[in-house]
Structure formats: C-alpha cells, structure tokens
Amino acid sequence: MHLVEYVSQFPDRKQEEWGRLFGISRTHFIHLCAGRRNPSHGLMEVIRDKTGGAVPPQSWFEETPDAPPMAVPEPETEQEYVEP
Numbered sequence: 001m002h003l004v005e006y007v008s009q010f011p012d013r014k015q016e017e018w019g020r021l022f023g024i025s026r027t028h029f030i031h032l033c034a035g036r037r038n039p040s041h042g043l044m045e046v047i048r049d050k051t052g053g054a055v056p057p058q059s060w061f062e063e064t065p066d067a068p069p070m071a072v073p074e075p076e077t078e079q080e081y082v083e084p
Contacts, residue, residue: 002062003047004033006055021050 007018019029023046031037039047044057 001054002059003051003055006051007033022046 007013015029016026019026022029022043024032024043028037032039038060041057044060047055048057
C-alpha cells in the first residue's frame, strides 16, 4: 500500500498530525503524498513502523496504481500552506 492510500483511510486526521506522527513537517508530509519528494531510508522505516507495516519501504519504488485522492483535509486558511 502507498502512503496516500493509507492516509485516505483516516479522513479526519489532519496533515499536521500525520507530520508529527512521522516526525516530519506538515509540508514535507504533503510533498511525500503528492510524489514531489521521496523519503530517506530511515523515514521509510519510520513510516512502515507507524503504519503497522501497511506502507512498506518497497512501496516507494512502485507506481501508485490509481490511488484515491488524498483524503487529508486541506489547510483551513490560505496562510497555512504556501506552495514552494
């Protein structure tokens, strides 16, 4: 399973909460889900552990098969997230 697929199972969890869970910023989490960044090997292991193995390291090297849209709530105000 890919991260975006896993995250979509928990629509009430906010982006900031996901970032905290994985020990990264909300912005980095957003980039990971959007495929704009790849995690380090260490972060792949953290994500695997925090998802109970649902998002294994090898998932980062596979194509995302028609993943559902990311169900993580968008920021509540425009000031919260600025596209780099």
